[in-house]
Amino acid sequence: MTYHRIEVTPIAGALGAEIAGVDLSAPLDNSTAEEIHRAFLAHHVVVFRDQTLTPTQQVAFGRQFGTPNEYPFVEGLAEAPEVIEILKAEGDTRNFGGLWHSDTSYLPRPPLGTLLYAREVPAAGGDTLFANARLAYETLSAGMQALLAGLRGVNSAALRYAGGRRDAAAGNSEMKAKGVERADALEAIHPIVRTHPETGQKSLYLNGAHTMRFEGMTEAESKPLIDYLCAHIARPEFTCRVRWAADTLVVWDNRATHHYALNDYHGHRRRMHRLTIEGDVPR
Ligand code: SIN
Numbered sequence: 001m002t003y004h005r006i007e008v009t010p011i012a013g014a015l016g017a018e019i020a021g022v023d024l025s026a027p028l029d030n031s032t033a034e035e036i037h038r039a040f041l042a043h044h045v046v047v048f049r050d051q052t053l054t055p056t057q058q059v060a061f062g063r064q065f066g067t068p069n070e071y072p073f074v075e076g077l078a079e080a081p082e083v084i085e086i087l088k089a090e091g092d093t094r095n096f097g098g099l100w101h102s103d104t105s106y107l108p109r110p111p112l113g114t115l116l117y118a119r120e121v122p123a124a125g126g127d128t129l130f131a132n133a134r135l136a137y138e139t140l141s142a143g144m145q146a147l148l149a150g151l152r153g154v155n156s157a158a159l160r161y162a163g164g165r166r167d168a169a170a171g172n173s174e175m176k177a178k179g180v181e182r183a184d185a186l187e188a189i190h191p192i193v194r195t196h197p198e199t200g201q202k203s204l205y206l207n208g209a210h211t212m213r214f215e216g217m218t219e220a221e222s223k224p225l226i227d228y229l230c231a232h233i234a235r236p237e238f239t240c241r242v243r244w245a246a247d248t249l250v251v252w253d254n255r256a257t258h259h260y261a262l263n264d265y266h267g268h269r270r271r272m273h274r275l276t277i278e279g280d281v282p283r
Pocket residue numbers: 086096097098103114116127128259260261262272274
């Protein structure tokens with residue numbers, strides 16, 4: 001794939017690329033925006049280093065991908081309500097997103113992508129792992145693919161949303177929780193194998209954070225296969241790992257990836273600005 005406006009360097013065999021040569025705080029010309037979008041679809045996770053972005057500028061860049069939406073369980077920033085602050089303070093032990101998941105899959109229209117911008121990071125630790133759910137699907141046997149073709153998953157915010165952040169006030173002392181009582185009410189049924197609306201590629205779409213069971217089956221009946229598929233998605237050869245620095249922005253495609261925020265930095269502070277972009281109904 002050829003790029004003229006940006007430099008694109010893959011960071012792993014499975015997915016992920018660093019993009020250099022662009023300043024995201026300023027409006028992008030059409031060619032640069034098109035190349036970034038092409039790299040995003042090809043690599044599923046794109047990493048921009050040394051960006052200086054206010055929340056408003058983060059939202060403006062997010063609009064290149066679609067319409068920003070609001071996260072249901074954390075108050076947005078005053079400057080940009082679509083942006084939430086994810087903050088693990090020095091005394092906290094819980095982190096946000098500390099298990100494999102695709103963002104808010106309990107919504108009828110889960111976000112197509114997420115833009116996460118690092119404001120403060122620990123000297124070491126706090127990396128984010130990503131897994132390529134398309135590769136995970138493509139490496140299943142034909143028999144398993146045929147079995148999954150007919151299955152839909154029941155996704156609920158009440159299972160373990162955002163890594164157990166139901167008691168966010170206790171777990172993340174400085175985050176501003178909202179709407180916690182709505183967790184049971186947020187449920188959506190989506191195909192276990194979804195087709196990417198832009199690339200036509202199929203990927204596995206279920207996760208241990210939100211997928212409680214298969215439609216028409218009990219949790220006990222569903223669990224062994226859900227567990228198998230979640231372990232399959234997280235196979236090391238399907239993953240990449242992003243090491244954060246302050247002023248790094250990462251954009252990932254929730255339609256083709258899963259991610260996991262590592263919680264290996266107790267005693268240190270990590271503060272991120274997170275924005276999601278509205279997606280379509282998974283099919
Ligand atoms: C998330 O799951 O959205 C947050 C990931 C992270 O903080 O690395």
